[in-house]
Amino acid sequence: MxxxxxxxxxxxxxxxxxxxxxxxxxxxxxxxxxxxxxxxxxxxxxxxxxxxxxxxxxxxxxxxxxxxxxxxxxxxxxxxxxxxxSGLRRGRLRIFASQTVANYWLGTRLACYRARHPAIALSVTIANTAQCAAAVVSGDADLACVEGEVNEPLLVKVALPGDRLVLVVGAAHAWADRSPDGASGFDPARLLETAWVLREHGSGTRQAFEDRCRDLGLAPSLLRVALEFPSNEAVLSAVAAGAGATVISELVARAGLAAGDLRLVPFDLPERTFLLLRHADRYRSKAETAFVEMVRSPQGQRALPAAG
Missing domain, CATH: 1.10.10.10 (Winged helix-like DNA-binding domain superfamily/Winged helix DNA-binding domain)
Structure with missing residues (x-):
């Protein structure tokens, strides 16, 4: 054998x-x-x-x-x-990341890590927050970077600077040129006036929006969800085409807002942290430790390359 x-x-x-x-x-x-x-x-x-x-x-x-x-x-x-x-002269690091993190936050940090530790083989898999957490639990991932809340006792969660969610609509939407009530006086009931285009269940972005609805006393099940997509880009494409409103990361919406395809609707949404996940009981390699220390450092948060 x-x-x-x-x-x-x-x-x-x-x-x-x-x-x-x-x-x-x-x-x-x-x-x-x-x-x-x-x-x-x-x-x-x-x-x-x-x-x-x-x-x-x-x-x-x-x-x-x-x-x-x-x-x-x-x-x-x-x-x-x-x-x-061998002192980080060989090894591997398997990272799962949720979409917003992978597409708009992780890339520059991986480039920084690669510059510091070129012998470490890196692999990245993109999935939603729930799938990323499950991958660390099962051992398919060494680390995961996500934007959603995770309730799993087997995981250690390290908070990292994150992003802010924004409410956006297409240029032809009824809310495009005016706030429904103003950012501070927004009536949560008005969220029921429009159709919504949202990420799938299990997405950190979807979870954060639904948590905000609950904070405002509105059951998420009352939202009129017209479309669900497993992709940020698909969500924004449908919103720009007039399918409804969405709440999404400001990092993701930035290009569409600058181009005029999307319009920002004043709505009070909190900043959120990203989470780095690792298994509480599994051996923590030097490759993992180096990555965690890098992204937690001020230099790593700005994704600056290593000197020398």
Whole structure:
């Protein structure tokens, strides 16, 4: 039994399809099949049932999968320790980030980190806040940067300077050239007058807007949501086309406001912090520590490159 056979087994157990597993592993399908056959032969029992063109885990396979995943997790932790011994001369950092953070905040900071630690392999996955938190919990991410609130006891949350949400509409919207009541005297009931274009549930932006509605005594379920999108850009495109109003990060809306495609509606929305998430119980590598220290420092917050 080898670590490579365990990795192949776990991927096949996840995909329940030899060809898809082979594609994910960048291997040929015969090589994957041979690896599974060798593993089953060494253990003296089948881990998969072949049912027509489908494969299913046997009871032995289901039990073995949990142990195989635990073994590879320990191997990964051992590799992280060895990478630390090398003094950040090799290693990796897997970051998940929510859309606003990834597209408008993270890029310059990653460039700064790369300049300081060029040997660290970086990977970034964009997802919504809920998905980012789940990735850190599961171990698919080392760190996550999000703009939404996260209630997960397994995660350590580090507050970072964030952004401000704004209420915007298209140029032809009824609110485009006037405030509904003025920023300080806005009647929350007037939010029910218009259609809304919002991010999907699980988005930090959506969560912050709905929390503000609750603070104003308005149930979010009463909002007339015309469209939902998993993309900030799709939201702004629909709003500019006249589909309704939205609340979105000022960082995201800035270009549309400058071009005149969007109009700002005075509405009191609080500033919000971004959160950096890491697992409370997992080993914290030097690569992670260096990133956290950088983005928390004044230089990292301005995303200035390292001197020298």
């Amino acid at each position: 080898t670590f490579e056979q365990l990795r192949v087994f776990i991927e096949v157990a996840t995909q329940l399809h030899m060809t898809r597993a082979a594609e994910r592993l960048n291997m040929t399908q015969p090589a994957v099949s041979a690896s599974i056959a060798a593993l089953e032969a060494s253990c003296g029992m089948p881990f998969f049932d072949r049912v027509g063109r489908r494969i299913e885990l046997t009871e032995a396979g289901r039990l073995f999968r949990a142990e195989a995943e635990a073994i590879l997790d320990r191997v990964s932790r051992a590799e992280a320790v060895l990478n630390d011994i």
